[in-house]
Amino acid sequence: MNFPSPRQLLRCTSPRFYGKGEPTPSEEASPSPRMCSLPVTLPCPNSSLFDVWGARHRFTPSSSLITMSASESKLKIFFTGATGYIGGSVLQRLLQHPKASTFQITTLVRSPQKAKTLNAEFGVEAVVGSYAELDKLAELSEQADVVFSCVRVFPLRCDGRIQAGLTARHSQWDQADADDLDAVQAFIRGLKARHEKTGKRPILIHTSGTGVLTDHANGKYASDKIYHDSRLEEMESLPDTQLHRNVDLTIINADKSGWLYSYIVTPSTIYGIARGPLFDSGLANRHSAQIPGLIKASLARGRAxxxxxxxxxxxxxxIEDLAEFYAILFDRVLADPEGVPHGRTGIYLLENGEHSWYDISKAIGQAMVELGLSSAAEPTSFTDEEMAKVFGSVENGYQQVGQNSRGRGEQARALGWKPKHTTADMLASIKPEVEAILEKQRSAK
Incomplete structure (x- = not known):
């Protein structure tokens, strides 16, 4: 039997790919306020490729979404982070979009082989390069109507140590980082050049993180301070010295100048093993940073x-709820960029529950006991020496998994975002995450 290629499965919208009993677009009810009514179902006999993609993934774009005739230019998108955890998940949603055929997506990747696969199998124009090549970032941004900055937050090296100097250049590792101010300034420089050339106001959708909300609890106490993204005075009370803040403010100031629309997506702790063709093909990273980092550190010491x-x-x-929001935001912005909060008011906290770091460590401990990796589920405190070894420094350990960061994502919900997964799902996801990390470690030996 000949199976559809990943590109065909991602892009196909014809009735023959709808599951049994699934309505075709013409049979769907009227669009909901969230976005459009086109269901995207990807049933495939090869369940290892689409194990969770057989479920319905809806794009519900506004009925006023900008449309293009065949004679008009395609919407040009420059996408960063395509081979990452966040970026791969978001890119899959773009490739499944009902109007994907009207998009021209370009991405930047370090691997020539991955660039070749993205182009051949997924129809993405992949340019080989890195975040260290600022002129290339500016040039690619200048060619785009929309820039998605979806690279990782909390950049970790493979041995678990956080990269030093979060706002410094990372050319020695040549890896993308959401806190790379020089790279973000290159995006802005390119987008401004595009505005000056076309007279149009381009769009920047940037990925930040709720590390911007953190305090200095250092594992000692729970805070009752909660930030609401719909309350401008609360968000603007954050000190300029907060993690991610210098990059966020640079983007906000560009929007304030009137030639750019900026939208800053600010996820909290992201969890769940990423699924889908980009991940199953080995192109993108399946795992988040914070919880897997804590798991690896616990496995190394034999106790949570x-x-x-x-x-x-x-x-x-x-991760699936996060990717869904990007799809919603993208369609709403295309429909009415001025009407969607942007710039100072365009910060979107993504959350659907909260946890203590003890809760996560205890769940890791329980998983380790069940898997015969530890004799006790109760976690013990990392020593300073362990934190320095695992996280690069004691301070970095505190920053990643030892502070309070509490917020409410009211703005995302106002756009129609309805996250499905809760903190209970997060805790239930930890044992499968432990098993996946163990399998990866064993296969690497």
């Missing part, structure tokens, strides 16, 4: 570890 007493509280969001 926690920073301090693990009392601080942080929000969480599932």
């Amino acid at each position: 570890g926690v920073v301090g007493e693990g009392k601080p509280i942080w929000n969480d969001v599932h």
Whole structure:
């Protein structure tokens, strides 16, 4: 039997690919306020390729979504982070979009082989390069109507140590980082050149993180301070020295100048093993950073570890819910960029529940006991020496998994975002994450 290629499965919208009993677009009810009514179902006999994609994934774009005739130019998108956890998940949604045939997507990747596969199998124009090549970033941005900055937050090296100097150049690792101010300035420089050339106001959708909300609890206490993204005075009370803040403010100031529309997506702790063709093909990273980092550190010591007493509280969001929001935001922005909060008011916290760091460490400990990897589920505190070894420094360990970061994503919900996964799902996801990391470690030996 000949199976459809990943590109065909991602892009196909004809009735023959709808599941049994699934309505075709013409049979669907009227569009909901969230976006459009086109269901995207990807049933395939090869369940290893689409194990979770047989479920319905809807794009519900506004009925006023900008449309293009065949004679008009395609919407040009420059996308960064395509081979990453967040970026791969978001890119899959773009490739499944009902109007994907009207998009010209260009991405930047370091691997020539991955570039070749993205082009041949997924129809993405992949340019080989890195975040260290600022002129290339500016040039690619200048060619785009929309820039998606979806590279990782909390950049970790493979041995678990956080890269030093979050706002410095990372050319020695040549890896993308959401806090790379020089790279973001290159995006802005290119987008401004496009505005000056075309007279149009381009769009920047940037990925930040709720590390911007953190305090200095250092594992010792839970805070009752909660930030609401719909309350401008609360968001603007954040000190300029907060993690991610210098990059966020640079983007906001560009929007304030009137030639750019900016939207800053700010996820909390992201969890869940990413699925779908980009991941099953080996192109993109399946795992998040914070929880897997804590798992790896715990496995290395033979017992679940926690920073301090693990009392601080942080929000969480599932990777599929996160990707769904990007799809919603994208369509709403295309329909009415001025009408969607942008710039100063365009910060979108993504969360659907919250956890203490102790809760996560305890779940890791329980998984380790069940898998015969530890004799006790109760976590013990990392020593300073362990934190320095695992996270690069004690300070970095506190920043990643030892602070409070509490917020409410009211603006995302106002756009129609309805996250499905809860903190209970996050805790239930930890054992499968432990098993996946173990399997990867064993296969690497």
